[in-house]
Amino acid sequence: MARRCARPDCAEVASTTLAYEYATSTVWIGPLAEESHPMRHDLCERHADRLRVPQGWQLRDRRDVLPLPLFGRGDALAS
Template sequence: MDGRLCSKVTCAREAVATLTYDYGDQMAALGPLGGSGHPHAHDLCAQHADRLSVPAGWIVVRHEALRA
């Protein structure tokens, strides 16, 4: 574990994905765990990443990690 936990309140699971929002385009992007330190990125555990919901009219772009 690299020490990064899910951003959801009361969740203590390891983060595996990073969520970012583009409010202007009404889009949420969910992808592999990104670099730390970005103030507008939210780290999520697998459970919360799978359960992600966005406001009506928004789209979600899910980026999958490339596997060798």
């Protein structure tokens, strides 16, 4: 079943997954993760493109890079 964008009022199908890595203040965007995860958010293409990160954070767009190491590391994001 297709997952939906996490943004309110958005009915688009999610195509990317967003993850916050608190240890390095990095926001990662990658291909849609196989499983949903409480620490990750699924976004549609449009909202991923428009994403802005909090001040002091950096954004890493890895949508063109496969595989995405961070997204395969299980609990690496838990903090």
